[in-house]
Amino acid sequence: QVQLVESGGGLVQAGGSLRLSCAASGRTFSSYGVGWFRQAPGKGRDFVAAIRWSGGITWYADSVKGRFTIPGNNAKNTVYLQMNSLKPEDKAVYYCAAGVVFGNRRNPSEYHYWGQGTQVTVSS
Secondary structure, three states: OOEEEEEOOEEEEOOOOEEEEEEEEOOOHHHOEEEEEEEOOOOOEEEEEEEEOOOOEEEEOOOOOOOEEOOOOOOOOEEEEEEOOOOHHHOEEEEEEEEOOOOOOOOHHHOOEEOOOEEEEEEO
16 A cells, blocks of 8 residues: 655746655555646646656656656655646646556556645746
8 A cells, every 4th residue: 555645736937846746655666657647627637747667767748748857866755746837727736646557657547546636826
């Protein structure tokens, strides 16, 4: 069993930056794939980014590519999402998720464990 807790959300002006953290307890991330998703009001949960712990390979949604990164220096029980050049359309609740991912890492159903989410608001 893995418990996930996100932090680091908040209010930022367009063009600003935030760094989200996802802390795991119960087990480390070393056995899992980790994904970041976001959900805006009235919309579904969308893929943002993912990392495969073995090899540190990352994937990004086209909408955030070049602006968001999962740093390569994550601790074994914490994963970060560095968000730069934020836009008003990035406003959402951001969730981290972990799981033994065999299929499409962009699919939320591939992940077994979820955090409670952290709100990100970007003002124009």
